[in-house]
Amino acid sequence: MKYISTRGGCAAVTAPEAILKGLAPDGGLYCPEKFPTLSPDRLPAMVKMNYTQRAAEILEMFIPDLSGGSLRQAAEKAYAKFPVPVKPLDGKISLLELWHGPTCAFKDIALQILPELMSLSAKKLSDNRKFHILVATSGDTGKAALEGFRDREGFSVLVFYPQNGVSETQRLQMVTQEGGNVRVCAVNGNFDDSQTGVKAIFADDTIELNNTVLSSANSINLGRLLPQVAYYVSAYCDMLASGAIKNGQMLDITVPTGNFGNILAALYAKMIGLPIGKLICASNSNNVLADFLATGVYNRRRELRLTTSPAMDILVSSNFERALFHLSGGDAELVRDLMKNLAENGSYTAPESLKKTFDNTLTGGWCDESRVSGTIKSVWENEKYLLDPHTAVGVAVARENISENPMLVVSTASPFKFTEAVCESIGADGDTIEALGKITKITAPEPLRNLGSKAIRFTDVVEKTEMKDYMISNL
Numbered sequence: 404m405k406y407i408s409t410r411g412g413c414a415a416v417t418a419p420e421a422i423l424k425g426l427a428p429d430g431g432l433y434c435p436e437k438f439p440t441l442s443p444d445r446l447p448a449m450v451k452m453n454y455t456q457r458a459a460e461i462l463e464m465f466i467p468d469l470s471g472g473s474l475r476q477a478a479e480k481a482y483a484k485f486p487v488p489v490k491p492l493d494g495k496i497s498l499l500e501l502w503h504g505p506t507c508a509f510k511d512i513a514l515q516i517l518p519e520l521m522s523l524s525a526k527k528l529s530d531n532r533k534f535h536i537l538v539a540t541s542g543d544t545g546k547a548a549l550e551g552f553r554d555r556e557g558f559s560v561l562v563f564y565p566q567n568g569v570s571e572t573q574r575l576q577m578v579t580q581e582g583g584n585v586r587v588c589a590v591n592g593n594f595d596d597s598q599t600g601v602k603a604i605f606a607d608d609t610i611e612l613n614n615t616v617l618s619s620a621n622s623i624n625l626g627r628l629l630p631q632v633a634y635y636v637s638a639y640c641d642m643l644a645s646g647a648i649k650n651g652q653m654l655d656i657t658v659p660t661g662n663f664g665n666i667l668a669a670l671y672a673k674m675i676g677l678p679i680g681k682l683i684c685a686s687n688s689n690n691v692l693a694d695f696l697a698t699g700v701y702n703r704r705r706e707l708r709l710t711t712s713p714a715m716d717i718l719v720s721s722n723f724e725r726a727l728f729h730l731s732g733g734d735a736e737l738v739r740d741l742m743k744n745l746a747e748n749g750s751y752t753a754p755e756s757l758k759k760t761f762d763n764t765l766t767g768g769w770c771d772e773s774r775v776s777g778t779i780k781s782v783w784e785n786e787k788y789l790l791d792p793h794t795a796v797g798v799a800v801a802r803e804n805i806s807e808n809p810m811l812v813v814s815t816a817s818p819f820k821f822t823e824a825v826c827e828s829i830g831a832d833g834d835t836i837e838a839l840g841k842i843t844k845i846t847a848p849e850p851l852r853n854l855g856s857k858a859i860r861f862t863d864v865v866e867k868t869e870m871k872d873y874m875i876s877n878l
């Protein structure tokens with residue numbers, strides 16, 4: 404099992420090498436050269452397994468270089484403590500709740516196991532350097548990385564977040580983070596400023612770090628992508644068990660999308676043979692992907708809109724490059740061309756044949772802010788189910804795309820992470836976790852309760868020009 408770059412400019416590597424490298428040396432992203440196959444008779448057998456066993460089974464298919472035993476242990480450590488359930492919403496839609504981990508967003512599923520995968524990969528390659536994980540976050544990734552890597556031998560973490568760009572719950576989650584190897588710092592600027600600053604640090608080869616490598620926990624890392632394939636297989640198994648689907652029947656899936664990591668994992672699940680019908684990419688008002696899927700033109704030259712689903716406020720979805728690569732049949736030259744156009748002109752146009760493959764594989768849709776809010780309100784009133792704004796984008800777009808197949812919508816965050824928007828949508832008094840709990844009579848997830856009474860550990864704020872010096876002086 405080898406992994407090759409989307410830009411075709413470097414040698415194929417094994418999964419452990421790809422996981423430690425993150426980005427490929429030619430600037431591309433590592434992709435499976437050939438997909439493993441999940442035989443259809445494997446699914447009924449997997450129905451009897453728990454989530455940990457299912458995850459290990461999928462990881463073994465993609466990472467045969469690490470022993471099955473070590474992957475099973477890694478999955479056990481990462482997932483034994485939280486469920487990944489499918490919940491029926493109404494007659495047609497089921498929700499895959501991915502937010503029962505320690506930070507209450509779906510990024511936990513990848514970031515709880517990524518440290519294990521990195522440690523195992525380093526051991527396999529006899530690489531005994533230390534890893535300094537550097538993250539720019541718009542909210543959810545930072546906290547999930549802090550929780551995943553905290554107090555892990557051989558790792559330290561530094562998270563930069565935009566001072567005024569995260570929700571109050573997200574900010575409190577980060578500045579109260581516990582652990583001896585973690586640090587959190589606000590940047591005076593927006594998410595793009597933090598992201599640009601972090602990219603500049605990665606590109607700066609004058610930084611001397613002795614026996615330490617800078618590493619990213621960004622969603623372009625193969626070690627974040629592969630664990631996400633497992634929950635689609637697991638959801639199918641749970642729906643088989645509950646009778647919501649029959650073996651072999653097609654399942655339509657809608658994914659609220661930002662960087663295109665989550666939905667790419669669904670595409671990978673389809674490539675290995677999971678019976679997925681329509682795959683629907685749901686965007687918020689930043690509808691670059693919906694436009695591309697409608698017209699074949701990717702155009703980032705527009706204003707970024709700040710919405711109530713901030714994890715989807717993205718104009719360049721980095722994992723989309725992998726979709727271009729796979730759906731063009733591995734045409735690295737084409738991908739290089741398109742990415743060059745994007746970098747130089749802010750746009751590109753897919754050739755006719757590629758557009759056709761996209762039409763047959765992915766459906767796009769998007770949802771503006773008033774419809775997000777209206778969806779949260781009506782689903783609360785009619786189904787007594789509380790959606791977070793990201794999941795609400797998914798539900799709204801899914802409803803436009805109902806076919807004869809069952810529909811699964813991926814639920815990416817607890818509504819208690821975005822109480823300002825959720826309270827306003829359902830017309831609640833106040834905007835806090837307590838206020839939302841009181842009016843809905845739903846108990847907030849344990850990690851979010853009492854956030855306000857936890858000690859604040861991190862108060863540093865830097866200018867965007869000071870990020871590198873800050874990192875070096877705190878290593």
Ligand SMILES: *Cc1c(COP(=O)(O)O)cnc(C)c1O
Pocket residue numbers: 508509510543544622659660661662663664665666714715793815816
């Ligand atoms: C990160 C995130 C998304 C977007 O996922 P991608 O993999 O970047 O497409 C959606 N919802 C929530 C709550 C997130 O944290």
